[in-house]
Each structure stands twice: as C-alpha cells, then as structure tokens.
C-alpha cells in the first residue's frame with residue numbers, strides 16, 4: 231500500500247504564509263484563492279522576492295522555523311508501518327526538505343526553484359503542479375493500491391483517482407464535488423481511515 235499525502239495544510243502549515251508574515255511582504259501571502267493561475271501567482275512571488283532582495287537562504291532560514299502540526303510526525307511514523315509514504319506537494323524542495331527531514335525524512339516530490347550562484351531566485355521548475363493526478367495514474371498503472379490524503383483543490387484529481395481517498399479538513403465546496411471521498415478533520419480520524427483501508431487491503435489479494 232502506498233500512502234500518498236499532500237504536505238501543506240495536512241502535515242505542516244502553508245510555508246509561503248510564514249514567509250509573508252516574517253518578511254511583512256503581503257504579496258507573498260497571496261494564495262491560489264486570490265490568484266487562480268498558479269504561474270501568475272509564482273511570477274508575482276518571484277518579482278516580490280527580487281524587489282526586496284530576498285534570496286534562497288533567507289527563505290530557507292524562515293522555512294527552518296516552520297513546525298509540523300502537532301501529531302504529524304507521530305502520524306507519519308505510524309502510517310509508515312502500514313505502507314510506504316510519498317509526500318507529493320506543490321511546495322518547493324528548497325523550502326520543505328528541512329521540515330520533511332525533521333518529521334522523519336520521507337520521500338518528497340515537489341517543485342524546485344531556479345536560482346543564480348548568489349541565491350537570487352530567477353524562476354522555478356514545476357514538476358508536481360497540475361500533475362498530482364499523473365503521479366497517481368502512474369502508480370496505479372504499476373499495480374499499487376493507493377491511499378491519498380489532501381486538503382485543497384489542487385488535490386482534487388488525485389483524490390478522484392486514488393483507491394482510498396481522504397479529504398483532510400477540506401472546504402465543504404470541494405467535499406461536495408467529491409461525494410465518494412471520505413473526510414477527516416483530526417489525525418485520529420485520518421489514522422482510523424488509513425487503518426480500515428489497510429485492513430481491507432490485507433483481506434484482498436493486493437499487497
């Protein structure tokens with residue numbers, strides 16, 4: 231069994247919001263709720279970083295202080311006894327590797343920045359954005375049974391495709407679009423659904 235989980239909003243807070251809070255740059259606080267076009271959103275973020283001469287090391291220093299949600303580390307450690315963990319996120323490796331390491335060091339699949347030798351951010355490479363569904367499709371194609379956990383609209387397709395999808399603290403409007411997806415609002419509920427999925431799998435021929 232593979233447990234494919236989103237990062238921000240499920241296991242850790244939104245890292246850009248923390249960067250916005252610490253730097254006082256409101257442009258960085260914009261989310262996909264304010265700017266639906268992710269690439270346009272990222273262009274604004276990169277421009278704001280450049281205007282204020284904020285470099286990769288500055289962002290990483292802030293990200294280093296972001297703490298996982300209470301219980302997230304223990305949840306992952308427990309879930310790992312039920313299956314492999316894959317963290318698939320629209321965040322950036324440079325910002326989230328540290329926190330993933332601090333939670334126990336699981337496989338992280340995310341986007342990356344393009345920066346010059348001095349750490350000025352020039353742009354980004356999107357590997358995951360808009361492709362979470364492809365990740366799930368590919369894993370299914372090679373025979374994995376998948377528990378997927380997500381909280382946002384960027385997880386919608388992933389949740390539609392997974393065998394055991396779980397919407398964690400997602401908005402009601404998203405839940406309404408995913409009538410077959412179970413909802414959890416605490417880590418305890420999440421744990422229970424993972425356990426049931428695991429037991430269902432153990433009683434079938436899948437591994």
Ligand SMILES: [Mg+2]
Nearest residue numbers: 236238239382
């Ligand atoms: Mg999220």
